Amino acid sequence: MSKLQLSVAMGDYDRTRALLDGRVLIDGVDPVYMTLNPEEMFFRAMRSQDFDISELSFSSYAVKTAKGDCPYVAVPVFLSRAFRHTSIYVRKDRIKKPEDLKGKRIGLPEYQLSANVWARAILQDDYGVAPEDVTWVRGGIETPGRPEKIALQLPPGVKLESAPEGVTISDLLDRGDIDGFMAPRPPSTHVLTNPNVGWLFDDPTAVAKDYYRRTSVFPIMHVLGVRKTLAERHPWLPGAVFKAFSQSKAAALEALSDTSATKVTLPFVEEQLKAARETMGHDYWSYGVEKNRATLEAFLHHHHAQGLSSRRLSVDEIFHPATYETYAI
Template identity: 65%
Template sequence: MNDLNLSIAVGDYDRMRPLFNGDVKIDGVDPVFLRLSPEEIFFRAFRHADFDVCELSLSSFAVKTANGDCPYVGIPVFPSRAFRHTSIYVRKDRGIDSPADLKGKRIGLPEYQLTANVWARALMEDEFGVAPRDVEWIRAGIEEPGRPEKIKLNLPPDVKLTDAPEGSTLSALLRNGDIDAMIGPRIPSCFGEANRVGWAFEDPRAAAMDYYRRTKIFPIMHIVGIRRDLAEAHPWLAATMVKAFSAAKSLCAERLGDTSATKVMLPFVEEQVHDTRKLMGDDYWSYGLNANRHVLETFLHHHHAQGLSPRKVDPEELFDPSTFESVVI
């Protein structure tokens, strides 16, 4: 019997490279890896279901799951996670000393439903009392004009969302002072003292660490999905993919902890790994439903409250049931 020949589209991350270079094999699968940007993967996946297995926006996936029209079924593998305290950029000449001062401001965003923006709005509301209805949202591409939402949205009537003038970009609007702030997953090119643009948090790393100590939430950005027809035709596939992605992540962590030669082009890696494990435990980048239930429940609560999903989705709905348990020896 021949192995399944599957296209697998994911970002070029360290936790994926053991799969790319063949150090970790996927049982019964002959993979063709496509290392693409998240924006390209998500656009092609949700518009045309181009890939057999791929990285997916958690927010877009939740929208499609709530609507009952998602072409993919998820597995509890989370290629991208990030604290979004660095995703809120502000003009430093507008009296914005903390996110609480964003109430009543004009805030740009590349897409309203981006996962990073869901988490940033949740942070603004839970921690600083700034609800989505309290600001005016301006939509545009960060560096290129004309960026549309990937999927159709039906937002609450009290959410004020308008498109930026034709030809505008968020970076230019923020640089010129036409908006007061921006939230998004990529740093705008206008960021820096020269343009009086900085983070909303004076020390976003310290703020994120404090947030984790209090909430135990390490925000999930992306999950992995398998085309639904494939998962149904091959019931073994979902669990097999979880096994392979988990093995790749474990090997990555082992290599990162090898201090004989730094594996990434960044000083103080050994110290940062030590500090991260002290704060978040050894398995700080956990996969699996049970280990991440509270993170997913928090996200899905805000996703529905922000008007993105028409009903509150339960975490179990996101994933193939075969991935809820694993073998124990």
């Protein structure tokens, strides 16, 4: 039997490297890999369904799944995770603490981005700043006029406006026309030299560690999607994809632990790995549903509460059933 030739879109990460170089194979699949940045990958996946298997924005996937028109079914492979305390920049000359953002203007590239769902959840749960307390200004980070990938119907109390034509949210932050900036990427490089612009949290790592200790939540940004028609035709495929991506991540962690000659162009890797495991456990970047149920529940709660998913999704309806259990020897 010939293998399925499938297109696979994903980021170029250490945790996908063993797939890209052929050390790990997807059973029954002859993959055509494309390493793309998230903006291109998510736009093409949601607008024209260009890929058979694709890394997906968790938020976009939830929006479409709640509506019942998502072309993909998710596999619990979480290629991107991040504590989003570093995704909020402010004018330090006027914002001294999170509560100061009430009544202010915050720029963002798209309202529904997963990073922004998590950042708004942090502001609301820990500091009492609700989405309705802020005026949101949508625009591109580097290029003016960025649209939402998916049409949204936000709650009536949410104030969302577009940046002026020809202007980015980086420009608005630099000149003080907005008070804050929320995005998965930082503002443009020239803005970061402005002495009045900086992270909302002076020590975001310390704040994030405290957040994890209190909640046990390690935020998930991206899931992996398999085209639904393929999963229906080949019910073994989602499980094979989960197995291969898990093996690739295991290979990355093994390499990270080999410090005879560090594989990462960054000092203090041993210390950072030790600290991460002391805080979050040995399998700190886990795949699978059950190990991540608390994080998944938190995201789906806030996604619906922020008016992005039309109904409250349950964890058990968003992943293919073949990915819940694996064999043991």
